[in-house]
Amino acid sequence: MTAVEERTARPHRSLFATILSAHARRALPSRCAGHALSTAALWLTLATVGAPGISGCIGVSQKKMTPGIVGGRATDLRVCRAGTRPAEDGNLDDFEDDNNQVTLEGGRDGYWWTKKDEKGSTVEPDPFAPSEGGADGSEMSLRGFGKTSAAPDAWGAGFGVNLVSNQGAFYDASRYVGISFKAKVGAGSTTTVRFKIGDVNTHQDAHVCRACWNHFGKDITLTNQWKEYKVLFTEARQEPYWGDPRPAAVTPSKLVSIDWSIGTGQSFDIWVDDIRFLECQ
Numbered sequence: 001m002t003a004v005e006e007r008t009a010r011p012h013r014s015l016f017a018t019i020l021s022a023h024a025r026r027a028l029p030s031r032c033a034g035h036a037l038s039t040a041a042l043w044l045t046l047a048t049v050g051a052p053g054i055s056g057c058i059g060v061s062q063k064k065m066t067p068g069i070v071g072g073r074a075t076d077l078r079v080c081r082a083g084t085r086p087a088e089d090g091n092l093d094d095f096e097d098d099n100n101q102v103t104l105e106g107g108r109d110g111y112w113w114t115k116k117d118e119k120g121s122t123v124e125p126d127p128f129a130p131s132e133g134g135a136d137g138s139e140m141s142l143r144g145f146g147k148t149s150a151a152p153d154a155w156g157a158g159f160g161v162n163l164v165s166n167q168g169a170f171y172d173a174s175r176y177v178g179i180s181f182k183a184k185v186g187a188g189s190t191t192t193v194r195f196k197i198g199d200v201n202t203h204q205d206a207h208v209c210r211a212c213w214n215h216f217g218k219d220i221t222l223t224n225q226w227k228e229y230k231v232l233f234t235e236a237r238q239e240p241y242w243g244d245p246r247p248a249a250v251t252p253s254k255l256v257s258i259d260w261s262i263g264t265g266q267s268f269d270i271w272v273d274d275i276r277f278l279e280c281q
């Protein structure tokens with residue numbers, strides 16, 4: 001909408017405020033543009049932002065958003081031509097400290113949790129905490145075990161972590177390209193687990209999704225030996241046929257959680273260790 005068109009649509013605003021508004025809106029990054037701004041705020045914003053194209057919200061994309069989707073563009077994801085490596089500040093947790101909080105690194109401070117449906121699925125240990133025995137001869141790892149219900153409306157169980165402890169806050173992982181972890185299963189366990197990445201478009205706490213919880217992720221097949229698995233942001237997908245919205249890609253700048261989920265009607269005993277964010281080589 002041009003300034004003139006907007007003025008026509010809003011006859012009670014002065015031409016000055018209208019031009020200022022249009023100017024500021026162009027100059028503002030997307031996160032700010034969605035906010036209702038008073039004329040005074042626009043003055044301030046324009047003074048802060050300066051020339052169009054300079055961001056007043058550091059680290060937030062200025063590209064236009066699709067209505068109902070925040071980010072979610074596959075073209076925003078970085079591809080590593082020479083492969084990946086663990087990021088310098090990417091250690092999420094190795095559990096050697098034997099507590100239920102992630103390693104305090106890279107701005108992360110979330111706590112490990114379990115989840116289960118209310119149809120009879122179980123997940124232990126309770127309280128949830130690291131277990132003895134870890135990958136590569138280490139002493140501790142994170143183990144979740146139990147049984148999932150096959151009843152109608154059951155969805156299973158799992159365990160995971162919010163990357164930051166402040167509920168409703170996002171974690172900006174845009175400097176990374178994915179996550180690696182080591183994992184194995186115990187005797188009698190299903191070997192199928194889905195690694196999920198909750199973000200602004202799929203996590204209920206973000207107040208964007210209308211049908212939430214279809215996180216971007218990847219189905220992983222584990223063995224009874226510790227092995228490393230990598231999930232790059234470029235290969236994370238939602239499950240087909242459900243969820244609203246359904247963006248093209250995960251939004252690494254606004255992550256909420258990661259978890260390992262087990263579907264219905266399974267016995268599971270899943271161990272994870274050495275969880276790390278990855279960067280390009």
Ligand SMILES: [Ca+2]
Nearest residue numbers: 094134138140
């Ligand atoms: Ca360990």
